[in-house]
Amino acid sequence: MAELDRLLRFTHPPPFDGEAALRAEVRAFLRARADDWAPVDRARSWIGFDRAFSKAVGAKGWIGMTWPKPYGHGRTQVERYIVVEEMLSAGAPVAAHWIADRQSGPLIISRGTDRQKETILPGVVRGETTFCIGMSEPESGSDLASVRSRATSVDGGWRLNGRKIWSTNAHLSDFMIALFRTGPADAETRHGGLTQFIVDLRASGIEIREIKDLTGEHHFNEILFDDVFVPDEMLLGRPGDGWTQVTAELAHERSGPERYLSAFPALAQAVREAGGDAASARTAGEMIVEYATLRAMSLSVAGMLDEGRDVAQQAAVVKDVGTTLEQDTPAAVRRLAPAPSDALAEMLTYTTCAAPTFSIRGGTRQIMRGIIARGLGVR
Numbered sequence: 001m002a003e004l005d006r007l008l009r010f011t012h013p014p015p016f017d018g019e020a021a022l023r024a025e026v027r028a029f030l031r032a033r034a035d036d037w038a039p040v041d042r043a044r045s046w047i048g049f050d051r052a053f054s055k056a057v058g059a060k061g062w063i064g065m066t067w068p069k070p071y072g073h074g075r076t077q078v079e080r081y082i083v084v085e086e087m088l089s090a091g092a093p094v095a096a097h098w099i100a101d102r103q104s105g106p107l108i109i110s111r112g113t114d115r116q117k118e119t120i121l122p123g124v125v126r127g128e129t130t131f132c133i134g135m136s137e138p139e140s141g142s143d144l145a146s147v148r149s150r151a152t153s154v155d156g157g158w159r160l161n162g163r164k165i166w167s168t169n170a171h172l173s174d175f176m177i178a179l180f181r182t183g184p185a186d187a188e189t190r191h192g193g194l195t196q197f198i199v200d201l202r203a204s205g206i207e208i209r210e211i212k213d214l215t216g217e218h219h220f221n222e223i224l225f226d227d228v229f230v231p232d233e234m235l236l237g238r239p240g241d242g243w244t245q246v247t248a249e250l251a252h253e254r255s256g257p258e259r260y261l262s263a264f265p266a267l268a269q270a271v272r273e274a275g276g277d278a279a280s281a282r283t284a285g286e287m288i289v290e291y292a293t294l295r296a297m298s299l300s301v302a303g304m305l306d307e308g309r310d311v312a313q314q315a316a317v318v319k320d321v322g323t324t325l326e327q328d329t330p331a332a333v334r335r336l337a338p339a340p341s342d343a344l345a346e347m348l349t350y351t352t353c354a355a356p357t358f359s360i361r362g363g364t365r366q367i368m369r370g371i372i373a374r375g376l377g378v379r
């Protein structure tokens with residue numbers, strides 16, 4: 001079946017000469033800092049927000065790696081993949097730079113004005129300027145086209161009113177790329193009338209309210225917009241193009257190694273603590289087989305991005321299978337280390353509580369399966 005062949009065709013990037021040297025460089029960089037991170041910090045890698053660390057990453061040239069010069073470093077997706085994979089498997093605190101590196105920056109590169117690129121991207125590449133994502137609203141998550149927050153055209157710019165929710169680390173960020181309604185949705189697709197803005201989170205009229213998650217931590221936020229003025233030059237792309245832009249942004253959000261490595265630091269610690277019995281060896285072997293398969297699939301997506309291919313389908317497959325593996329990992333950790341050290345117990349508690357979110361953030365499992373079904377032509 002042609003659709004199945006296209007969907008399941010995960011081609012592999014050719015061997016890359018500098019891979020061993022790049023990995024060695026990233027590992028040495030991480031080793032020099034690893035003593036600063038408690039085991040539970042490594043389990044929290046995704047939401048670990050550390051501006052000093054991000055500046056050090058920027059100084060190495062590892063933010064904006066794939067963006068063209070002069071804004072970025074003109075390197076390949078596979079090179080970026082290697083850096084991100086090393087960071088996440090070591091449990092490094094990536095949250096202060098990686099939303100901008102992964103999706104906000106690429107969106108500004110492809111849709112932004114020269115002025116936006118010149119004024120915003122240098123700070124991002126240095127690890128100094130941080131972004132958060134403003135898509136979801138209280139009544140609009142999976143059905144993002146139904147957003148109701150509204151931007152109204154005024155002299156010299158736009159007035160924003162409404163609210164966004166679940167914005168990760170908005171309280172620590174400088175900017176949000178936010179999706180607002182600027183016109184009516186067209187009757188057929190419902191995708192018209194949406195526009196993205198680069199919003200300076202210090203603007204007057206913005207209130208950021210904390211939301212605590214299951215672990216008691218504050219990384220989620222609700223953001224209220226009360227007549228917030230955004231100048232014309234901070235409109236991103238073209239008015240009414242928001243749906244196409246947000247879809248491209250989500251493809252970036254779903255395609256990286258972060259979609260299978262969230263629980264990996266706890267697994268690595270459990271393997272270190274596991275006994276030498278046959279049952280532990282079998283569990284470790286089963287997990288390695290699964291992680292190795294996901295790694296090959298995820299690396300393949302990076303290679304296909306380098307070839308300029310549309311990877312929305314493959315990214316949805318990696319995210320669905322990858323988050324299933326991440327959610328199975330806490331049980332494997334318990335089997336491997338039934339009497340965990342205090343450090344592993346803390347990592348396991350955190351990972352167990354965070355695991356339900358893995359298949360929700362960035363689009364739910366059901367939405368990924370809908371995308372796959374559409375790719376197969378059965379929906």
Ligand SMILES: Cc1cc2nc3c(=O)[nH]c(=O)nc-3n(C[C@H](O)[C@H](O)[C@H](O)COP(=O)(O)OP(=O)(O)OC[C@H]3O[C@@H](n4cnc5c(N)ncnc54)[C@H](O)[C@@H]3O)c2cc1C
Pocket residue numbers: 132133134135136137138139140141142143165166167168357358360361362363364365366367370
């Ligand atoms: C850890 C985490 C971080 C996040 N960070 C951000 C962020 O920084 N910025 C941001 O904007 N958002 C963020 N989100 C929000 C996230 O994108 C949404 O939670 C997600 O898209 C689901 O939307 P919802 O919560 O409104 O659930 P709903 O869309 O209401 O879904 C509820 C249930 O219904 C199912 N469902 C919905 N529609 C369909 C359908 N058509 N077919 C089958 N099943 C369906 C869903 O799969 C789900 O199981 C984050 C979420 C999490 C968990």
